[in-house]
Amino acid sequence: MKNNLNTKDTKTKTYINEVVLTVYSWEFEIIVNYVRIINDLGNIELVFHCKSKDDDLGLRGVKPAAYWEFFSRQNVFASTLFFCNFWYTNFDKITFRAAFVVFKSDFEFVKECGGDSCMWIARVDGLYKYNLQTKMAVKKYDWQRAVMNDDLLDFAGIKGVLSLTGIKDLLSFVGIKDLLGFAS
Template sequence: MKNLIIFFILLSRCIGQIVDEKETLVLTNELNNKILAIHCKSKDDDLGDHYLAVGQSQEYKFRDNLWHTTLFWCHMGQGPDYKIQQVFEAYRSTWTKYVGYTYWIGREDGIYFRQDPHGLPLVKRYDWNLTAY
């Protein structure tokens, strides 16, 4: 009986995974006249390098894995020499709720965050780091 219950729990998760909506990760450049370099990846997926002009965004859509262990890290760097940068956890899956949209915005004074596309205020999460090459 116990094995049957476990089977049905796993089956419901698989079916739910098929019909679940995708998560959306959006990174936006709001720097003052600088290119924003971004590179995001997870354990399984490398989303590559992207260079955003002021006002541009890069959007990634994906589904959480079955075990809800999906984790994406992103690197942002300010052009032209990209010595001002930051690496951060951009998305972590959760069992308790559907996140939907995760926004990260690069500004001159730091990196801002919001999970609601409809007007919740941005929250500054990270300061920029200066790295020497």
């Protein structure tokens, strides 16, 4: 019996000695992307809330003819995705909204951006994706008429964080309450 164990151990040792281990060195290129949101609504402030699975960029406002951008590193599995809720109120106190993916590390999506980064232009008639290579802006989304209530808070991703009264106070504090059509 002892001899069988030695034979087995010898075979195992021989087998291990014959195994060639190949080590692959993977280089992961860290790709940094930016998303730029441009307000081309005329003399109206654009309000939005962007987030990913891991990052909440918060409630933001962009003044007329200005832009805001954020930077993101693609994760190892190239599954980075950012989603934004947008809204603005026109001079007739009508609020419009839109919600969509502003960046996705997907070949077709990135191709439409013309590079690893995306630029979005908000205009009164809709939201446009700007291709960095062709220098062309293509309308991708229309605005939808919205009612400022708890549904819009949910849409903005802030329901449960602030009450409707709380958001009115917050918007008043940052100076955009009147632009969103809230009654005093």
